[in-house]
Amino acid sequence: MSNSPQLELKQSSAELRGEKTGIRQLPTVSKFIDTTTCIGCKACEVACQEWNDLRLVSTQQTGTYQTMPTLDANFWNLIKFREEEREGVLQWLMRKDQCMHCADPGCLKACPAPGAIVQYENGIVDVNPDACIGCGLCATGCPFDVPRFHVRTGKMAKCTLCVDRVSVGIEPACVKACPTGCLQFGTKEDMVALGQQRVETLKKNGQPNATLYDPPGVGGTAVVTVLAHGDHPEWYGLPADPQIPASVWLSRKLLRPIGLLAMAGTVGAALGHFLRFGPSQPAELQPEVTPTVSGPEDIVVGDHIVRHRLSTRVVHWLTALTFFGSLLSGLPIWTPILGWMSKIFGGLSVCRWIHPWFGLGFVATTLVMFVLWVKNMRMQKTDWGWLGPKALAYMRHSSEDPDVGKYNGGQKLFFFLVAALALILVATGLVLWFPRELAAPLPGLSWVLHDAGFILFAAAIIVHIYLGTAALPGTFRSMTRGTVTKSWARLHHPRWYREVTGEPGGALPTTDDAKK
Ligand code: HEM
Ligand code: SF4
Ligand code: SF4
Known part of the structure; x- marks a missing residue:
């Protein structure tokens, strides 16, 4: 922020409630640029560098008089030299490139860091480097x-x-330095009036397509530009109808509420299910003391069966750890409602730094888990029923399928869902990690898919945790101690039980059956 001017804020990035107090109303200001009287002297470029104390940036020869190909973090005001040859006439169209100070700024809407981008009451859009976490989402x-x-x-x-x-009541440095008067500064109302007057003059002087560029798609801009060829703003490097990209709206306005509802709704549904149906467990409970094992799995140890060997359990918990690391460092970036979570890691900047590394760890452990488990996850014809009626019957504890092996259809489907979501998250996450190196619309698209992916994942994990703990007692131990009781195996995975023990046995009566 430029020396933190004491101006009232109109809006701020990632704000929870409006910043506007309405105590002091300020007129919207505007800069007027007349491209038809610009002579390309670059006095404005020099004034901008000097006033803002920007570091010297090397000029780059691009075959024109342009100082460098594009704007730079240390060069905020660039005169673009464009040569357009139309109907045999060479047009030299110079335009001052800079932030347009949109009335509806897409950068501010996209920014996840509270207060990193602000819009003052007078319409100026400013950046606060102390709050910026360098994520690059503003560029999208x-x-x-x-x-x-x-x-x-x-x-x-x-x-x-x-x-x-x-x-403090003085004009921008570039306006002060401009020798031809093609830059002016004042209230938006006055600058628009000046622009319209100039457009009328141009029209009378043989420029019928002259216009004042003040695009309504972004609510108008606090930099209004007179264009002789107003029917072709692209000749000046300006978009014809600039809009905030749909990805900003999808992520911030649609997926945020949907995501919060989905996560809270899934927790509520699990709670409701537990209250209505209670846990599903064998009527005949076996001893509480479950042995801890590290040897091979699918073997009988006394009254227990080894379900997961030590290496599988370690990989599972590493996956869980990195998943929650990714989730907890991503959620405060996603919505300011969960911004407090950033304190777990020491602030939003740390979250931004650590999140992709957690993500990579998660994908690596998921890959190992995939290799370890995939042989047991082959979908049988009957497993597809878990997409519908079988899953419903299972959740009502109304039938245990005697043909269920080590993993039921629901677990297999969850396994493949996790693999697919991990792929989506890594692909989109890598794009979001380096958004500045990639052209639109890839970063925006990745942003939306990353959001949708993690929301689905978070909801699925809530169900997974519920089923692995409260809903099916005796399951959690299989991931801590490695073993399950024989009666648990016989109830939930009868075919696996028969294969491992060699004993006959269909589904055991459950506590629900015992109550009947
Ligand atoms: C290789 C895997 C992953 C990579 C490289 C990655 C990278 C990123 C990046 C770069 C961002 C943009 C914001 C930022 O710069 O921090 C982001 C956002 C986010 N990520 Fe990931 N991520 C990965 C996996 C995950 C996983 C597994 C989850 C959760 C289960 C997750 C949840 C989120 C959330 C909630 C956001 C905030 C989205 C928003 O601001 O709209 N990410 N991720
Ligand atoms: S969205 Fe508008 S205000 Fe924000 S950086 Fe771009 S031009 Fe400037
Ligand atoms: S880099 Fe990120 S935090 Fe900084 S202004 Fe842009 S969007 Fe906001």
Whole structure:
């Protein structure tokens, strides 16, 4: 933020409640740029560098008089030299490229860090580097490709419309330096009036397509630009109808409430199920003391059967640890409602740093788990019934299928769902890790898929935890001590029970049957 000007805020990134107090109303300000009187002298570029104390950036020859190919974290104001040859006439279309200070700023809407991007009451959009976590999501929200990032810190930087000068009543440095008067500064109302006047003059002087560029798709901008060829803003490198990308809306406005509802709803459904149906356990309970084993699995040890050997249990818990590491470091980035979770890791910046590493750990352990378990997960014809009626019957404890082997159809489907979601999360997560290196719409698309993936995953894991603990007593121990009781195996996995023990046995009566 430019020396933290004492201006009232209109809105702020990742805010929980509105910042607007309405105590002090300020008129919206605006910069007026007339591309038809710009002579490309670059006085504005120099003034911007000087006033904002920006580091010197090497110029780059691109075959024109343009200083460098594009904006930079240390170069916020760039005169673009464009040569357009139309109907045999060479047009030299110069435009001052900078942040447009949108009335509805996509950068602010996309930013996950509270207060990293603010919009003052006078319409200026500013960045607070202290709050910025360098995630790059603002760039996916900006329709003008403006946010740039410092190489070392990763923090976002852009034109501030000299808010530090404006807040004490003086014009931006570039406007002060411009020798032709093609830059002006004032209230938005005055600048629009000036622009319309200039457009009328141009139209009278043989430029019938002249317009004032103030795009409504972003609610208008606090930088209004006179274009002689207003029917072709793309000739100046401006989008014809800029809009905040749909990914910002999908992620922030749609998936956020859906995700919160899905997670809370799944917890509520598990609780409701437990109250209605209670646990599913054998009527004939076996001794509580379950031996801990580290040897091979699928063998009988006294009254118990070894279900998971030590290596499988270790991989399972590493997967769980890295999953929750990813989830807990991702959730505070996802929504400010869960922003308090960032304290677990020491702040949002640490979450941003650590999250992808947890994610990679999770994917690596999931891969090992996949290799270890896949041979037991081959889908049989009867397993597909778990997509519908069998799952419902199972949840009502109304039938235990005598043909269920070591894993039932529901567990197999969950296994493959986990593998598919891990793939989606790693692919989209890698894009989000380095969003600046990739062109739109890939980062935006990845953002939405990453959100949808983790929401589905979180809901599925809640069900998984419920079934592995309260709903099916005796299951959790299979992942801690490695063994289950014979009666547990006979009730929930009868075919596996028969195969391992060599004893006959269909489904055992459950506590529900005993009650009947
Ligand atoms: C290889 C795997 C993964 C990688 C590389 C990865 C990377 C990322 C990146 C770079 C972001 C953008 C925000 C940020 O910079 O921190 C992000 C967001 C997020 N990730 Fe991951 N992630 C992975 C796996 C996971 C997993 C397993 C989960 C949860 C189960 C998860 C949950 C989230 C959440 C909740 C967000 C916030 C989304 C938002 O801001 O809309 N991620 N991830
Ligand atoms: S031009 Fe881009 S960076 Fe500037 S306010 Fe608009 S969305 Fe934000
Ligand atoms: S890099 Fe991330 S935290 Fe910083 S301004 Fe952009 S979106 Fe906000």
